[in-house]
Amino acid sequence: MRLRWILPVVAALVLGVGVAGASHAPVVDPATIPVGQLAAHIDASSLDIAPLARAIKHHRADLFVQHFRLALNSAFPWHTHPGPAIISVVRGSFGYQEEQNGECVTTWYPAGTGLMDPGFGHVHRAVSRDDGFDVIVTFVTPSGTANQTIPTAPAEACS
Numbered sequence: 001m002r003l004r005w006i007l008p009v010v011a012a013l014v015l016g017v018g019v020a021g022a023s024h025a026p027v028v029d030p031a032t033i034p035v036g037q038l039a040a041h042i043d044a045s046s047l048d049i050a051p052l053a054r055a056i057k058h059h060r061a062d063l064f065v066q067h068f069r070l071a072l073n074s075a076f077p078w079h080t081h082p083g084p085a086i087i088s089v090v091r092g093s094f095g096y097q098e099e100q101n102g103e104c105v106t107t108w109y110p111a112g113t114g115l116m117d118p119g120f121g122h123v124h125r126a127v128s129r130d131d132g133f134d135v136i137v138t139f140v141t142p143s144g145t146a147n148q149t150i151p152t153a154p155a156e157a158c159s
Helices: 002-014 050-055
Strands: 062-070 085-100 103-110 114-117 124-141
Touching (some): 050 124
Antiparallel strands (some): 085 103, 085 114, 085 124
């Protein structure tokens, strides 16, 4: 039953309902972005809707959509998010590095695939191989959240 209201709310936010709050990233002028799909046919059937429901409390949430590019053989700093992040890999190989059962694990996602980081304190980072990557990330955060990324210390097993 939750799925019936959560997905339409997220879709409405993606399609242009205003987003309040600040962001530490600059907003790109829409006139400079080509019209068309930025990411298409990314399988989302395995996404857990619980983090989305948690972020959209009382039918209120903020949405940030951002394009990230990581050069070859690089890593973003360790961080978490105040809500879930839906990641669509559009070029290259995206490595999602996190602690699992006391071990540091990197899961690789090729272009055309995606995943959802649950946010809410889940510590992780993105890493690239020798092809780098481009991803489109949709952050769903509790209303009024100032930033969608929170720097943290590395996961214990990964330090």
